[in-house]
Amino acid sequence: MIATATKTGKVTGIIANLVTIASQDPVAQNEICYIHVGEERLLGEVIKIVHHDIFVQCFESTRGMKVGNMVEFTGEMLEITLGPGMLSKIYDGLQSDLKKFDSLFIERGQHSAALDAESLWHFKPLAKKGDIVQASDWLGEVLENAVKHRILVPFKVSGKFIIESIVEEGEYRIDDVIAVLVNSDSHKLEINMVQKWPIKRPIKFYSEKMRPFAMLETGVRVIDTLIPLAEGGTGFIPGPFGTGKTVLQHAIAKQATADVIIYAACGERANEIVDVFTEFPELYDPHTGRKLMERTIIIANTSNMPVAAREASVYTAMTIAEYYRSMGLKVLILADSTSRWAQALREMSNRLEELPGPDAFPMDLTAVIANFYARAGYVTLHNGESGSITFLGTVSPSGGNLKEPVTEATKKAARCFYALSQRRADQKRYPAVDPTESYSKYLEYPEMQSYLHEHISTRWIQQVTKARDLLIRGREFRDQINILGDDGVPLDYHVQFWKAEVIDFIILQQDAFDAVDAMTPIERQRYMLELVLQISNMDFKFGSFEEVSGYFKRIINVLKQLNYTEFKSDEFESKNKELKKIINEKRIS
Amino acid sequence: MEYKAFQKIFYKVNRINKATCVLQSHMASYDEMAVVHGRLAQVVKIIGNNVTLQVFSGTDGIPTNAEVMFTGNPPLLKVSTELAGRFFNAYGKPIDGGPEVEGENRPLGGPTVNPTQRKRPSELIPTGIAGIDLNNTIVTGQKIPFFADPEQPYNQVMADVALRAKADRIILGGIGLTHDDYLFYKNVFENAGALDRIVSFINTTEDPSIERLLIPDMALTAAEYFAIDRNEKVLVLLTDVALYCDALSIVSNNMDQISSKDNMPASLYSDLARLYEKAVQFPQGGSITIIAVTTLSGGDITHAIPDNTGYITEGQLFLRRDSEIGKTIVDPFRSLSRLKQLVIGKKTREDHPQVMNAAVRLYSDAANARTKQENGFDLSDYDKRCLRYAKEYSEKLLAIDVNIDIDKMLDTSWELFGRYFKKEEVSIKEELMNKYWNDKS
Numbered sequence A: 001m002i003a004t005a006t007k008t009g010k011v012t013g014i015i016a017n018l019v020t021i022a023s024q025d026p027v028a029q030n031e032i033c034y035i036h037v038g039e040e041r042l043l044g045e046v047i048k049i050v051h052h053d054i055f056v057q058c059f060e061s062t063r064g065m066k067v068g069n070m071v072e073f074t075g076e077m078l079e080i081t082l083g084p085g086m087l088s089k090i091y092d093g094l095q096s097d098l099k100k101f102d103s104l105f106i107e108r109g110q111h112s113a114a115l116d117a118e119s120l121w122h123f124k125p126l127a128k129k130g131d132i133v134q135a136s137d138w139l140g141e142v143l144e145n146a147v148k149h150r151i152l153v154p155f156k157v158s159g160k161f162i163i164e165s166i167v168e169e170g171e172y173r174i175d176d177v178i179a180v181l182v183n184s185d186s187h188k189l190e191i192n193m194v195q196k197w198p199i200k201r202p203i204k205f206y207s208e209k210m211r212p213f214a215m216l217e218t219g220v221r222v223i224d225t226l227i228p229l230a231e232g233g234t235g236f237i238p239g240p241f242g243t244g245k246t247v248l249q250h251a252i253a254k255q256a257t258a259d260v261i262i263y264a265a266c267g268e269r270a271n272e273i274v275d276v277f278t279e280f281p282e283l284y285d286p287h288t289g290r291k292l293m294e295r296t297i298i299i300a301n302t303s304n305m306p307v308a309a310r311e312a313s314v315y316t317a318m319t320i321a322e323y324y325r326s327m328g329l330k331v332l333i334l335a336d337s338t339s340r341w342a343q344a345l346r347e348m349s350n351r352l353e354e355l356p357g358p359d360a361f362p363m364d365l366t367a368v369i370a371n372f373y374a375r376a377g378y379v380t381l382h383n384g385e386s387g388s389i390t391f392l393g394t395v396s397p398s399g400g401n402l403k404e405p406v407t408e409a410t411k412k413a414a415r416c417f418y419a420l421s422q423r424r425a426d427q428k429r430y431p432a433v434d435p436t437e438s439y440s441k442y443l444e445y446p447e448m449q450s451y452l453h454e455h456i457s458t459r460w461i462q463q464v465t466k467a468r469d470l471l472i473r474g475r476e477f478r479d480q481i482n483i484l485g486d487d488g489v490p491l492d493y494h495v496q497f498w499k500a501e502v503i504d505f506i507i508l509q510q511d512a513f514d515a516v517d518a519m520t521p522i523e524r525q526r527y528m529l530e531l532v533l534q535i536s537n538m539d540f541k542f543g544s545f546e547e548v549s550g551y552f553k554r555i556i557n558v559l560k561q562l563n564y565t566e567f568k569s570d571e572f573e574s575k576n577k578e579l580k581k582i583i584n585e586k587r588i589s
Numbered sequence B: 001m002e003y004k005a006f007q008k009i010f011y012k013v014n015r016i017n018k019a020t021c022v023l024q025s026h027m028a029s030y031d032e033m034a035v036v037h038g039r040l041a042q043v044v045k046i047i048g049n050n051v052t053l054q055v056f057s058g059t060d061g062i063p064t065n066a067e068v069m070f071t072g073n074p075p076l077l078k079v080s081t082e083l084a085g086r087f088f089n090a091y092g093k094p095i096d097g098g099p100e101v102e103g104e105n106r107p108l109g110g111p112t113v114n115p116t117q118r119k120r121p122s123e124l125i126p127t128g129i130a131g132i133d134l135n136n137t138i139v140t141g142q143k144i145p146f147f148a149d150p151e152q153p154y155n156q157v158m159a160d161v162a163l164r165a166k167a168d169r170i171i172l173g174g175i176g177l178t179h180d181d182y183l184f185y186k187n188v189f190e191n192a193g194a195l196d197r198i199v200s201f202i203n204t205t206e207d208p209s210i211e212r213l214l215i216p217d218m219a220l221t222a223a224e225y226f227a228i229d230r231n232e233k234v235l236v237l238l239t240d241v242a243l244y245c246d247a248l249s250i251v252s253n254n255m256d257q258i259s260s261k262d263n264m265p266a267s268l269y270s271d272l273a274r275l276y277e278k279a280v281q282f283p284q285g286g287s288i289t290i291i292a293v294t295t296l297s298g299g300d301i302t303h304a305i306p307d308n309t310g311y312i313t314e315g316q317l318f319l320r321r322d323s324e325i326g327k328t329i330v331d332p333f334r335s336l337s338r339l340k341q342l343v344i345g346k347k348t349r350e351d352h353p354q355v356m357n358a359a360v361r362l363y364s365d366a367a368n369a370r371t372k373q374e375n376g377f378d379l380s381d382y383d384k385r386c387l388r389y390a391k392e393y394s395e396k397l398l399a400i401d402v403n404i405d406i407d408k409m410l411d412t413s414w415e416l417f418g419r420y421f422k423k424e425e426v427s428i429k430e431e432l433m434n435k436y437w438n439d440k441s
Helices: A219-225 A245-255 A269-281 A309-325 A337-350 A365-373 A406-415 A423-425 A446-455 A458-486 A491-508 A522-537 A543-561 A570-586 B154-164 B179-190 B210-230 B242-253 B267-274 B304-312 B339-344 B350-376 B379-398 B404-421 B431-434
Strands: A007-015 A018-022 A033-036 A041-049 A053-058 A070-077 A079-082 A121-125 A140-142 A149-151 A160-167 A170-172 A178-184 A186-190 A195-199 A208-210 A234-238 A260-268 A296-302 A330-336 A375-379 A386-395 B008-010 B013-016 B020-024 B034-037 B041-049 B050-055 B067-070 B075-078 B106-108 B141-146 B169-177 B198-204 B233-239 B287-295 B314-324 B327-330
Touching: A033 A053, A053 A260, A079 A309, A079 B350, A149 B267, A178 B154, A186 A522, A208 A446, A219 A458, A219 A491, A219 A522, A234 A245, A245 A330, A245 A365, A245 A386, A260 A269, A260 A309, A260 A337, A269 A296, A269 B233, A269 B242, A269 B431, A296 A309, A296 A386, A296 B169, A296 B350, A309 A330, A309 A365, A309 A386, A337 A365, A337 A386, A337 A406, A337 B267, A375 B404, A375 B431, A386 A406, A386 B034, A446 A458, A458 A491, A458 A522, A491 A522, A522 A543, A522 B431, A543 B379, B013 B339, B050 B198, B050 B210, B141 B154, B141 B304, B154 B179, B154 B233, B154 B287, B169 B179, B169 B210, B169 B242, B169 B287, B198 B379, B210 B233, B210 B287, B233 B242, B242 B267, B242 B304, B267 B287, B267 B304, B267 B379, B287 B304, B327 B379, B350 B379, B350 B404, B350 B431
Parallel strands: A234 A386, A260 A296, A260 A330, A330 A386, B141 B287, B141 B314, B169 B198, B169 B233, B233 B287
Antiparallel strands: A007 A018, A007 A070, A007 B041, A018 A053, A033 A041, A033 A070, A041 A053, A079 A195, A121 A140, A121 A170, A140 A149, A160 A178, A178 A186, A208 A375, A375 A386, B008 B067, B013 B020, B020 B050, B034 B041, B034 B067, B041 B050, B075 B106, B314 B327
């Protein structure tokens, strides 16, 4: 950006973070401006224009601002900087590197560079002189932690270019020129390892977006087994407070099979971010054995940061994800919580005195959410490689009501729905994902089904359906028992109910704080599901309903110990023997 | 708050309603304090030359030719160690008859702490109340409210917690406190000989309601001074935050804003987060812990105030009257401390997490048994044992008059398990079972 400062205006009004500005110069919608308050320059974005009145949302506190303060328009939209060195960083919603601030407080008007200008990167060319390239093609790569970070032809380059020269393998800084491109008009471009892109505009430099077909493993049994998330898919987790949204998201962030994890804390508690950056540098990625922080980027917009930056934070996360996807990587975005972003939109809409939609949210909420979720996906790049963005957002429905506008709008956009139930949370049945209300549309995809056949077992889908049915029926039997009383129903109702409880306790419930139980690889999930279904297929002989509950509690107890034990260890096998012994006590083959 | 007047001008006041007035000026800056007809006010909106002022003590008697002074400053509090042991009103003026405090002026509602400068909370705050320490352990740097119906003894519980918490400094923000409750706190603190550790900012129901908007910011600005400048462990008590929200809605209504759910302003989440996020643990040792009270109407937690609060705070504590034992208990189902995972089993005995979960699960089985009983069904032997267990659990552990240390709470739980249940019914990790199972009782 070259600061020409030719376009200016003057503040004419202030309501919280909405600033009105009068300007005679041409100004674009979503253009970025700086409002001068004393020595400070406060960042703002144009969100509405009426004649010469320009409405700007200010990303910082407007305290002390006065009518007549000078405003400088930049001519650019809100952009972020893309290049090697983003992994392990903790950014605010506008991509300032928070660790570069040395003061205790984030002072107003303070910004810091997203990348480290002085770091040296070992660049290896992937293209050669004379190659014809276009935007997003790979010129070379550097190793960023364990990730092969491809250096791309900048997205803003339009048309085809020929590589006139490219540097040899060696150490370079991000600002060093690594290639010179030239087009048929002899227009020359010097390319380094950094580029900029406006966050509200999707990066679409791929040849095809495909239907997701592969499962994204999370190690969380209720998700992988019953309601699988697809690589390149979308999902959302609505739940009242206290039902364990954050714990579930953290578990997924730790365990998911992805190359890059972007954790966007959007209007959330600061202590939760502290949790992530305290824990992740200590924990290891179970798939690569490297530190978790090495593959993680945190976008931290805590709930007490200015509201406008909250909206920007989810777009910043998505844009960074699209950049890494263009390198052929598997990216997972976890956004907590998208409701806060919708509320930020509502606050602005309210100050703009727009006519409100349902619950005072802006009318275009559904469209905004749908467009955003649509930026995820599994894509094939121009060079035949593939990359993906899987998006999993939480929603915080007000009053726990799943009919509220944000949940409804998200339900239309996302393909997996993980309903957290207050009832399960009250019973401390965590993760509190309701197995009957939640769904994954990906299970219906033929390409996903054949993937599961091939990678898990040919009987897998059948078994999963069976487990689901047993859970639904177990719930019906429970209701019957509650209505008619323990001895008012046939003994078999108790048996059916307790068989469903076995699935609930052993497959659905999982201790996120236990070193072994926290993460279950898919091979172990296959084993456990099979074991549990075998038990539900058995016939037992009981004298009374009291015997039923006592007996199944013993089975559940041993199976739980099994979940806490290292898979296929000696202890595991001895617990297994104990289980067989209990089963044989009552089993009539 | 004391401001040097540098500009004394008479303005034409165009519009006056209950909480705000609008006047013509080109001098005003956003958020600054002004004095209107001798009363403190704050700039909340500027449109061209029209400046909207929120008048804290109400607009009654303000004439259209009122004398208005702009101070050029945001709301301020003078901070120093002289704050200790004193009682102030919403403007930071002494109400205890003592002298004005000398010190440095600090603006209220300062900037956000850089998240990377925070430390993960890891120090537990023992309160002696098992419903809290055992099931919902509170940690320094945490923010947690009591959700309580107005008739429940939340002020007594808060006072107990405050005195047992071993904090270096306790800051009480009384938002619309009844005069009786104000005297209650004053007496309890005085009798405990703790007055010199305590700073109070009090707005009673006798004071104008808009003034309440200043109380939390005053309390938290003082808290930041003690936690940062003096490296102290600070405990902030805010009661009752629901009345703060009511004041917000009055102002927003007077400014003709479209309200969202339950007539609350659309910005309620941000407004509350701005306060509660001041809770922090610093690496240097200082910390701010916030314990608040949000009163409910008829136990309804889906109302916008408790709902938004629950999404911001790190858990919530529910008080409930247990008619069977005739005491108030901390409800184990609806209460939650999100930060307890950071300390239980780490700073407390290894069996803490599992004992806590098993005890609550069995208590929940007792609740099911009670439903069965009420519906006239026969109870199984297990149901009957659950009910007996629940009564004792409630009496010995959940009741708010319990005051024991955490090891004793765990021992008591094992004792109850052994008395009423078989090993497999308790279902705890085997190695812990072997070590702590107690069937002698």
